[in-house]
Amino acid sequence: METKFTPWRMEYIKRDDHTDGACVFCTMVQAPPANDGDNLLLYRGAHCFVVLNLYPYNPAHLMVVPNQHRRDLANLEPAVGDELFTLTRRSVAIIEQAYRPHGFNLGMNLGRMAGAGIAEHLHMHVVPRWGGDTNFMPVVGQTKLIPEELAHTYMRLRAYFSEIPTHPG
Numbered sequence: 001m002e003t004k005f006t007p008w009r010m011e012y013i014k015r016d017d018h019t020d021g022a023c024v025f026c027t028m029v030q031a032p033p034a035n036d037g038d039n040l041l042l043y044r045g046a047h048c049f050v051v052l053n054l055y056p057y058n059p060a061h062l063m064v065v066p067n068q069h070r071r072d073l074a075n076l077e078p079a080v081g082d083e084l085f086t087l088t089r090r091s092v093a094i095i096e097q098a099y100r101p102h103g104f105n106l107g108m109n110l111g112r113m114a115g116a117g118i119a120e121h122l123h124m125h126v127v128p129r130w131g132g133d134t135n136f137m138p139v140v141g142q143t144k145l146i147p148e149e150l151a152h153t154y155m156r157l158r159a160y161f162s163e164i165p166t167h168p169g
Contacts, residue, residue: 025051025121029067040154043161047080048087050161052154057105057127059148060095060157064088065123073110073122084124091126094160101128 028039029049036044040052042062053061064087066080076084092104105127109116 023069023121024118025065025123026069029065037154037158040150042154042157043087043164044166045083045087047077047083050087050091052150052157053125054150056150056153058101058129058133059153060099060101061125061127062091062095062157063123063125064091065121069121071110071120071122073108076122088124088126090164094157095126095128098156098160099128102131103129105129 028041028051029044031039033044036042040054041049042052043050047068048064048066050062050064053063064084066076066084068077068080070076088106092106095101095104105125107125108122109125110119110122112119
């Protein structure tokens, strides 16, 4: 397997080591809005927020996350579920406008055995897809190349999300 150096991830890895087991999503939503840029948090709603994935499959891979720490989708409060899906739809529309992908993968991995990296706090992945984005590099070389830095993706998408009225609380 080829190794690609990603030094920008070290700050996140070190921060995660010092959270004493705190949920990274809860830490983000509890942080003051002034920290949203550092946390790559794009939008705060009444019940959910939108954040870029630190380990994206493709440019503009983001997640819609309930504010409340919950792993159980079946018992999600209706208002939270409604906003989760509304923000998922808005995220798709924003990425379509900003990036013009050819398709999307949307989904949740519920539980560690289903592939959830953060199993205790459910979240919806929104992954834009383009023809040819699964070329030989990940298949043969076991290497994924992301052609845009997260800071650039954040600034690009933040402009669109800033047009959505924010929740006053």
